[in-house]
Amino acid sequence: MSYIKRQGLRIGAFVLLLAVYLSDSILLELATKYANKNAALTDKYVGAMLIMAASVLVLYTWLYHRQLKQYNPRHFGHQAFNWHRITQLLLAFILMLAVQIAWSQLITHHLLPMPSNQSALDGEIQQLPLWNTVYGVLFAPVFEEYLFRGLFFNFFFSKNSLWSNLIGVFVSGLIFGYLHTMAFSVTTLFYASLGWVLAGTYLYFKDIRYSITLHFLNNLWAVV
Template identity: 30%
Template sequence: MNQRRSLPGRIGIFIALVFIQNLSTMIMGIEGLIGRPLSEIAYALVISLVFLAVMVYFIKYYQGQLQEYNPRGFGENLSFKGKVGWIILTVVGIYAFLILVSPLLPQGTAENQQVVDQMFLNHVLGVTLYGAVLGPIIEELLYRGIFMNFFWNQKGRMYDVLAVLSSGLLFGLLHEPQLSLYLVVYSAIGVFLGMLYLKTKDIRCNMIAHILYNGITFLVMFQTL
């Protein structure tokens, strides 16, 4: 799949997948689209069905990539032996980094986080399901798994560095699509997750680490209710 397609073809397909992911997030504003409020359960059910559909599609696409062309050996070792420590180290590393840079950040929160906070107040269950579980899985499949196998599937230190930095920047732009210190912070988080993927070669480890990171964030948000 990845070897036979031209670079413009791969770029076009990846842009289409990013479009699908971004289009699916519009369901978070379904109440505005239909012009009436939904109950907590109804809202959670609707967005869960949409994001589950996207997640399943991305999983199948990712698995197809690996079956077609996988010189790096991603997903071949399904054992978690030796991987749990790297998951924990990644999450701890992210929070240690955030603690170090927090004095440098402007007061308040990033625009992306402000939107999440407001939606969280309106629909705790649905936003938590997406933000703490479904969103991280989808993002790891797309911005680590699919992206790296599309553009950086050759072996070599240079490709490793470029894969981690570029996937980190994409992750940063997803959460903060403007030049700011928050873009640097989100990109750095993406770099941590990119290094985890190259180290473990197991996208499940990335999903778990991302869920743990976001889950802790949501636990803090629950304290504000």
């Protein structure tokens, strides 16, 4: 199989996996839409979202570990949590907080606009607080780390080389930022910078649980 055809199939597979995740998010949006209008319909959408979320988790986990069994030159796996690694993870979290604090200061001083998707998210949490919070804090970090870090690197930047790592981190963060804004803007850079920290964390610790934990802490901080 030619390189172009192989990459085309990988891109198609990645887009399909992304569509699956976005479809689950749409179910939550529909549940939120009817939260104050039709309780029965809201419950049905929430139930469908939970069933699909479980299916997405099984699919992502199976595919990710299947890919690592086939080709894993970076030796990704489970690295034991210890105080040294926990301290390093906390430093990465502080870095993410520093990015957010700096960005919020620029917004406060009217140098940058408020991210439109953040305003929309705040509104959704007010309409359906429990499930939007649960999804944003618990579900999204797992799905997005498997998709934008684990599966992304397995598909496109699996070689263990300096250039593969650097370009992979850059592109991973850029896609992550774009999909949070759905348009290239200065706000895309903000989300991309968070994506770069998460991608760097994944490659540094060689264990996707660390970037998931970091993503969880970041999202929890945002809603506390």
